[in-house]
Amino acid sequence: RRALELSLKRKKKNHMTSDNREQEIEALKARVLGGDLTPDTLRALANAQEAQSAEAAMKELLVVGRRVRVPRGEARARAMVSSLNGDGTIDVVYFDSDAEATVRCEEALALEPFEEEEGKEMSQDAKILKERGSILFKLKDYVAAAECYKRGLDSMKRQYRLSVGALVMLNYRNALRVGTASCLEETSVDVSYEDGSPDDDDVPRRAIVAVLPPDQETRILMLTTYLxxxxxxxxxxxxxxxxxxxxxxxxxxxxxxxxxxxxxxxxxxxxxxxxxxxxxxxxxxxxxxxxxxxxxxxxxxxxxxxxxxxxxxxxxxxxxxxxxxxxxxxxxxxxxxxxxxxxxxxxxx
Structure with missing residues (x-):
């Protein structure tokens, strides 16, 4: 009963706020049409219309079950709205855990359009995924950003597989080196080096930590994605x-x-x-x-x-x-x- 009362009270308050905003805008429009073109009046009208648009967007965003991005510590994370509290706050449940939190309504952000692709055919282009990860990184959603970076790296790994002539990075004899696979056996690889160093024969396959793209531009993409x-x-x-x-x-x-x-x-x-x-x-x-x-x-x-x-x-x-x-x-x-x-x-x- 208490929850129902709060819900009705919240709807009434929101309706009154919306009506007040509309009345304010109509009054300012009337002043402008009446010849009041002073900077203060025009600025007030623009601010009122902008606030009305923001309130409409927030009303559409803050719906129970809607996915949003909210603060978590000094960062941000994706969550689902679980309750509208009627006091300027919402309850959310974070995607990557069962943890719950209460946050201010104005702190909730809509997800990026490309994040709504989940369940649909998502991009597998490593460059696009890196760009998307960088957008999420700037929003301080490091978990979501990492997912994009990982998908980009996975895409490159599927494209560049271990084969004769492949450029490989290996952790062998206490050193990390890059060479070319010259011969493949079932459990080992022979590797040659461009700098004239002696070849490494019978390198265990587990020592190969990465197969690198053959062109430098894509290697830079892989490098910066790892960073x-x-x-x-x-x-x-x-x-x-x-x-x-x-x-x-x-x-x-x-x-x-x-x-x-x-x-x-x-x-x-x-x-x-x-x-x-x-x-x-x-x-x-x-x-x-x-x-x-x-x-x-x-x-x-x-x-x-x-x-x-x-x-x-x-x-x-x-x-x-x-x-x-x-x-x-x-x-x-x-x-x-x-x-x-x-x-x-x-x-x-």
Missing amino acids: NLARCASHVGRNKDAVVCATLAAGIAQHDEHTDHLITAKILRSRAHLAQNHLKQALRDSAAATELAPSDHKSVQLLARDVERAKRAALRANKQLAKEVSTWVQSAQSKFAEQGGNEADCAQQ
């Missing part, structure tokens, strides 16, 4: 995935000598390592980015600063831990000696 996917992974806390994507991007960038993209890959991977407290790896990538980049590269400078701070914090923590352990050992030895034991025997135990 964007690494950014998405970092934003949602999937730092291991960010490391993998940045590593693959770095492999392509290094092969094609794209220094700017290589620097970006090193920065992204260093920050992903830093988020996991992998200080050694973060220091290594930070040093590599510093060596590659010009001295005034702001992102590299900020990374070096953050890595150095983490290093100092780790040193302080280690010193504090060593001090606490030393104090504990001394206390244990003293107690052991008080009980008639030998301190050296205590240390051995």
Whole structure:
């Protein structure tokens, strides 16, 4: 009964608001037709009409069951409207979890037109998917953006399969390299290199981490898609995935000598390592980015600063831990000696 009362009250309020807006617009139109063409009147009429259009769009958007994009933390995510609360808020259920939230009506955004393709024939063009992912990334919907980037990469993977003459990236003998598959066996691949390095024979197929497009333009598309996917992974806390994507991007960038993209890959991977407290790896990538980049590269400078701070914090923590352990050992030895034991025997135990 209470819910019904709130629903009726909300409909009455919305109807009154709509009537008031219409009356305001009609009054302003009458003034204009009567010869009042002052900037203030014309601006007021334009603002009222714009507000009326926005209210109509919001009324159409905020329907129970409608899919919308709403805030989640510092980002945004897709959700379904589950309830209209009548107090300027709505309840939503997020797509990718069972989590619910209450958000302000004005914070809800319509999904992009291409997102409504779900259930229909969706684009498989890697370039289009990357562009769509970038639109969603700017909206801070990193989960939806990542889905577009992944679909784009999957499309390229289906197009470029392992075969004789294929350009491959392999993780072999503790190194990430790009070469050409010269012979395929059931469980292994022979790989040759353009730089004159000795061929690698009988490389296990599991060491092939990617088959790359033969043309440089499409490789750049793959490279930048991996970089964007690494950014998405970092934003949602999937730092291991960010490391993998940045590593693959770095492999392509290094092969094609794209220094700017290589620097970006090193920065992204260093920050992903830093988020996991992998200080050694973060220091290594930070040093590599510093060596590659010009001295005034702001992102590299900020990374070096953050890595150095983490290093100092780790040193302080280690010193504090060593001090606490030393104090504990001394206390244990003293107690052991008080009980008639030998301190050296205590240390051995």
